[in-house]
Amino acid sequence: MNLPADHIRLLFGLKLRQLRLDKGLSVSELAHQSGLSISYVTEIEKGRKYPKTDKISALANALQVDYDSLVSLKLSKKLEPISDLLRSKFLTEIPLELFGIDPSDLLELLAEAPAKVSAMVRTFMDIALSYNMSVERLYLTMLRSYQELHDNYFPDIEADADRFLDEFAPADQVVSEALLINLLKTRYDIRPEQFDARTQPELVALRSILRPETHTLYLNADLSAGQRVFILAREVGFQFMQLKNRPYTYSWVEAESFEQILNNYKASYFAGAILIRREKLVAKLSDLFARDTWHNDDFLQLIDHFKTTPEQFFYRLSTVLPSQFGIDQLFFYRFNHTPGQITFQLTKEMHLSRKQGPRGIVDEHFCRRWIAWTILEELQFIQQHKSFDGILCRAQLSEYADSGQQYLIISVAHPFQPESGQNISLSMCFAVNDNLKSKMKFLNNPAGVKSLHDIPFRVVNQTCERCAIFDCRERVAAPAVLQKKRQFDALRKAVAGLD
Known part of the structure; x- marks a missing residue:
């Protein structure tokens, strides 16, 4: 797998740092023995710089290791989880900046405390394996966190929806099925067709399938009118906002990247915004909330x-x-x-x-x-x-x-x-x-x-397992978690009460 240059720099820096510590050398001692400056060695270990061939040779001689071993991307057992992380899709496909994280800051954290971060990464991986967490589930969990971080409100998508409504459905015109089909055909060269899931039972779980090579959007014939309009509006959203990296089925069969999941959400958000106008919904809700x-x-x-x-x-x-x-x-x-x-x-x-x-x-x-x-x-x-x-x-x-x-x-x-x-x-x-x-x-x-x-x-x-309502007629399981907690509290009090 080809790694980005910043990941290669970090891997080299982590390896250099670990070898230096294994040899019991300080940064200044390594710098002195290799003929390099202290600041330059520090920059290398933090993954900010990658040395030239002659400087790598000097470092290898100072550490008494061969050149090929030093430049190899293979890390020691202690750092294997970090290597796995860097080789995974996590840092390359997930836009960390969406969560307010600068990727360079994360890389520096890895460089500053590799052993501790390595243990943490290994723990997260083990938890994911224990709960059989798929990549898709991880992506969806991250998407949900992204929504919660922004109170599920995105002004940029709302602005795109307003721009669409001003252009294609002004004066509070209804965004109808006919309008959406016409836009898909004339503006985006996409032809909606239906497929019968009863004659193709393997497709029963899908509501729509886009075949870009034939410019055809297939809709499940069993969809309700509301479901059909939403899928058409969602497809218009992909096209109008020019979201290229996207799934071609709904619901999606397999997520290839977090960007696909995110763009799928953006198109769905757009569809909801043009079908349920913000101003009209606010007026209706205000009336509902004002009732006695x-x-x-x-x-x-x-x-x-x-x-x-x-x-x-x-x-x-x-x-x-x-x-x-x-x-x-x-x-x-x-x-x-x-x-x-x-x-x-x-x-x-x-x-x-x-x-x-x-x-x-x-x-x-x-x-x-x-x-x-x-x-x-x-x-x-x-x-x-x-x-x-x-x-x-x-x-x-x-x-x-x-x-x-x-x-x-x-x-x-x-x-x-x-x-x-x-x-x-x-x-x-x-x-x-x-x-x-x-x-x-x-x-x-x-x-x-x-x-x-x-x-x-x-x-x-x-849950029943955590509930203290012991006379609950709806209970379907004993309060095992609550009882264990109370037993532990009683044990702790007994230990504290010993002279």
Whole structure:
């Protein structure tokens, strides 16, 4: 594998430093014996400079090693994890500057404390292997952190969306399916076609496929109108923002780089911004928040007004609420459920609150009192007994038993895709505080009233294994983690009490 020049400099500097320490030499001693200046040797060890042939020979003689061994990119066992890191895609494909990290600073950190950083890198790699973390999962985790870092609001993409709307849908014109198809055909030379997943079952999981060599965008014939419009808008986003490095399937089959995942997100963000105009959504939300009472049907009508899917609407909410309303203590999650089964899969999550909420906890059972699950159980019941195929909306005030923190949770459940046989629930969760109450009038209930009109109240927790609500009828596992913690606390107190 060809390494960038700065990585080669760093590898040489790390190796030189390790050899010097193994020989028990100081920087000044090595400089004196090799005939080089102290500052120059220091620059080499920090990976800032790569010496010429004659200077490498001088260093090799001073260290009593042969020339080829010194210039070899093979590192000692102590530094192997750093070598693996530099040879991986991490430093070359992930734009560290997105996270406020200067790549040169990271390289200098590696040079300053290689043994400690090496141990840390090895630890991270072992954790990833232990949890079977794929490259794609790592990329998605990084993308989620990037979204959370920016409160999921990106003015540059919003500006691109505004520019598109001014040019192609002025005066509040609707961005329709016909408009998007026409743009793809006439402006970008892309022809939308449909494929039947029932005759090609291996493609059933895909909603769209772009074949750039034939300029064809294939759409799954089973898509709903809202799903189809979103995919068309997303493809326009790729073209309009000139995002070249991108996946050609949706959902993507394999991520080749973090840039692909990031560009895929940018195009999806763009699609949401042109389909759900920021100004219109802000006006509608302001009206909803100003009402004295909460009604689930009002929220469903709001989704229907924008002729979009619930998931697209929730995503757009997560971009508008922090930036336009100052409501940034929130998190979003999605659960999938197959009717008749007792398991629920957490398939998406995003935390702007950075506090409590469901996360991908391994080998534990999520609290069954969450509205995200009870709404799925309710949907399953009415599907079986009333032939219902619509959408449900429910709200809940949830108070965490261990912290007392309250959240307003708005959850929507509907069939995921008919051919999948699954249902899906999407939930937006808001930390209840003075700021939220000042924005949502219906939250200002009389003192001491636990239930707000149409919003029930429940005490919840994270997982059964960590929960102290011992009389919980929804419990599906013993509080093993909590009991172990209490046993340890008791042991620690007993040890401290010894004379």
